[in-house]
Amino acid sequence: MSTQHEQHSLFGEILDWMLAPLLLLWPMSILLTSLIAQNIANRPYDRELAQMVRSMARQVALQTSADEGSPSVRLALPQSVAEYLRADDADRVYYQVLGARGELAAGEAGLPVPEGDMLLPGEVHFRDETMLGEEVRVAYLWVPLAGPPDATFALVQLAETLGKRSVLANEIIKGVILPQFLILPLAVVLVWFALSRGIKPLNRLQQRIRQRESSDLSPIEEFDVPDEVAPLVRAINELLARLDQSIGAQKHFLADAAHQLKTPLAGLRMQAELAERDIDAGATDTAGLKRSLQQMSLSSQRAAHAVNQLLALARAEDRAQALREHPLDLAQIVMDTVRDFVPQALARQIDLGYEGPAAGSAVRLFGQPVLIREMVRNLVDNALIYTPAGGSVTVRVLADPVGQVMVLQVEDTGPGIAEDQRELVFQPFYRTLGTNVDGSGLGLAIVREVAQQHGAEVTIGAARLRSTTPADRPQGALVTVRLPVRLGHLAEVM
Numbered sequence: 001m002s003t004q005h006e007q008h009s010l011f012g013e014i015l016d017w018m019l020a021p022l023l024l025l026w027p028m029s030i031l032l033t034s035l036i037a038q039n040i041a042n043r044p045y046d047r048e049l050a051q052m053v054r055s056m057a058r059q060v061a062l063q064t065s066a067d068e069g070s071p072s073v074r075l076a077l078p079q080s081v082a083e084y085l086r087a088d089d090a091d092r093v094y095y096q097v098l099g100a101r102g103e104l105a106a107g108e109a110g111l112p113v114p115e116g117d118m119l120l121p122g123e124v125h126f127r128d129e130t131m132l133g134e135e136v137r138v139a140y141l142w143v144p145l146a147g148p149p150d151a152t153f154a155l156v157q158l159a160e161t162l163g164k165r166s167v168l169a170n171e172i173i174k175g176v177i178l179p180q181f182l183i184l185p186l187a188v189v190l191v192w193f194a195l196s197r198g199i200k201p202l203n204r205l206q207q208r209i210r211q212r213e214s215s216d217l218s219p220i221e222e223f224d225v226p227d228e229v230a231p232l233v234r235a236i237n238e239l240l241a242r243l244d245q246s247i248g249a250q251k252h253f254l255a256d257a258a259h260q261l262k263t264p265l266a267g268l269r270m271q272a273e274l275a276e277r278d279i280d281a282g283a284t285d286t287a288g289l290k291r292s293l294q295q296m297s298l299s300s301q302r303a304a305h306a307v308n309q310l311l312a313l314a315r316a317e318d319r320a321q322a323l324r325e326h327p328l329d330l331a332q333i334v335m336d337t338v339r340d341f342v343p344q345a346l347a348r349q350i351d352l353g354y355e356g357p358a359a360g361s362a363v364r365l366f367g368q369p370v371l372i373r374e375m376v377r378n379l380v381d382n383a384l385i386y387t388p389a390g391g392s393v394t395v396r397v398l399a400d401p402v403g404q405v406m407v408l409q410v411e412d413t414g415p416g417i418a419e420d421q422r423e424l425v426f427q428p429f430y431r432t433l434g435t436n437v438d439g440s441g442l443g444l445a446i447v448r449e450v451a452q453q454h455g456a457e458v459t460i461g462a463a464r465l466r467s468t469t470p471a472d473r474p475q476g477a478l479v480t481v482r483l484p485v486r487l488g489h490l491a492e493v494m
Contacts, residue, residue, distance in 0.1 A: 018191050026184060030177055037172035041165045042137070049139040050124040053158045057143045060097060060105075060154050073097060073105040073145065073154050091161040094131055100145060100152035111138070111157055118142055121153055134161050201226050205233070217244040271296045328369045330406055330483070331397050332359035337376045338395055341384060349389040352380075356397030365406060365483055367454045375450040379410040379479055382443040386414035386477070400482075408481040411463045416477045422460040447481070456483045 059076045075097045096107035112129050119125050121142040129138050140157040201224055209220065219237040222230055275293065338354045345352035365372075376395075383393045391413035398407040417425060426448040451458045463476025 014195055015192065018195075019188060022184070022187065026180065029180070030173075033176050034169070034173055037169040037176070038165070040172060041168040045160070045165055045168075046126055046137070046139065049126075049137065049158055049160055053124055053139045053141055053156055056095065056097070056158065057141055057156045060143045060145075060156060062145050072103075073099040075106040090167075091163045092134075093161075094136070094159040096155075096157045096159075098155040100154060105154065107157075111159055113155070114138075114140060118153065129159065131159055131161075136161050137165070198226075202229065205229070217241075217247070268296050268300055326369055327364050327366055328372060329359055330365055330372070330408065331357050333369070333373050334376055334395055334397050334408065335359055337373065337380055340377075341380050345384060345393065348384060348387075350384060350387050351392035352384070352395075353392070354395050354397075356395075357399070365485060367483070371450045371453060375447050375481070376408070378443040378446045379408075379481075383410050383412040383414065383477070383479075387412045388414065391476075404485050405482045406485055408483065409478060411476065411478045413463060413476040416462060417460055425460070426458070444479075447479070451481055451483075454483060456481050 056075065061074055061076075062072070094108045094111050096109070096111040097105040098113070099105050102113075108131075111131060114125075114127060119142065121144050124139055124141045127138050127140075129136050136159040138157055138159040140155060142153040143156055145152045145154055205220075205225060217240045219240060220233050222233050225233055271293075275296075334356065335354055338352060341352060380393065380395060387393055393410070393412045396407070396409040396411070398409070400407055425444050428442055428445040448458055450456075459480045459482075461478045461480070463478045
């Protein structure tokens with residue numbers, strides 16, 4: 001069951017791939033902006049908070065009263081710090097001073113104490129805490145009260161709620177995010193416009209192709225074609241060139257086929273008209289009628305032979321059929337073909353023989369049995385046609401395990417083929433000059449096509465058999481077909 005793939009728009013796909021990252025990065029940009037805005041909003045207020053903590057730390061000292069036996073930590077807030085703690089209407093400010101033993105010296109008792117080891121004394125540190133259910137920013141430092149060896153430290157903390165910080169962070173976020181609501185739609189429009197402009201050459205190329213006539217197979221001009229599309233246009237041009245060549249070959253083939261069929265059909269019609277004329281004239285010469293009928297039979301045989309060879313050539317050129325490979329016994333096919341042509345060879349007084357292994361004892365090939373049989377038939381038929389009476393035709397099958405091929409040879413004692421014509425005879429409808437042999441010129445063309453479908457090699461040389469032809473002419477023809485054998489089947493030799 002075939003699966004139909006849904007068509008996709010190139011414009012839409014490119015637009016999706018461009019806008020999807022943009023829409024995905026936009027929430028990430030908002031999150032990153034909020035984090036940066038929070039950090040920026042903390043800086044000025046952290047500096048102010050640190051300055052106040054240092055001012056408070058400078059007012060921390062040990063004092064000994066008459067009622068107490070040991071010194072205790074005392075805090076004398078300066079006027080500026082006290083005003084700061086009372087004047088802030090946006091946020092609540094808490095402070096705390098703890099003595100060396102953790103006793104509360106001043107401020108709020110509920111402010112949490114920093115956990116962990118004591119950090120560097122005299123340096124302001126920051127942390128985030130929760131005070132009375134509200135998030136606060138805490139600045140604290142350790143104040144040395146006495147030097148070694150009796151080193152003691154007091155803890156000074158100043159906490160502030162996050163009201164002003166949140167307001168400033170929100171203002172920063174609004175200043176950055178709000179323009180993006182205008183920029184994003186504008187970016188989408190610009191991307192759409194840029195893509196529309198970018199694919200206009202494709203639209204123009206499409207129109208140029210649509211306006212072509214069905215018979216126009218000339219190359220598509222590559223002007224005004226983007227570099228990315230140029231390889232596609234070149235590939236289309238190569239396809240058009242192959243298609244033009246194929247159509248030209250088909251037209252030439254049809255013209256030659258019509259010419260080949262025209263002669264026997266014209267002869268058949270002429271003989272039929274002559275016979276009809278004689279009958280209308282009341283002729284009683286049965287011998288003349290018999291000759292006309294014989295000529296009609298001969299013409300119909302020639303036409304049928306030409307049609308059969310045309311069909312065989314069409315089958316040989318069928319690429320899909322060539323892919324349907326089956327195991328075949330070349331020796332068996334050759335022996336059956338030779339046996340079929342024995343009556344024709346006897347009628348022409350030609351010695352037709354077979355040399356090679358028996359059926360079933362040679363290497364089994366993989367191929368298309370119908371095409372291989374057609375190739376052998378055309379080789380034998382071609383040799384019989386061109387071999388004069390009293391001559392001989394020998395068909396051989398040889399196994400070559402070293403070369404990994406099976407060799408098929410058809411040798412005759414006919415006039416042979418000159419070296420300058422040994423490639424030309426493989427063209428459809430070509431016939432050797434000066435032979436005066438009645439043929440269609442398709443036999444060796446079929447042989448070459450079948451051989452190419454099976455990856456085989458076809459060569460023509462001079463025969464090694466004795467010939468009855470004069471010494472100044474070629475001594476017959478030897479056609480050799482070398483069919484490749486798969487490695488997995490070489491073990492079947494002998």
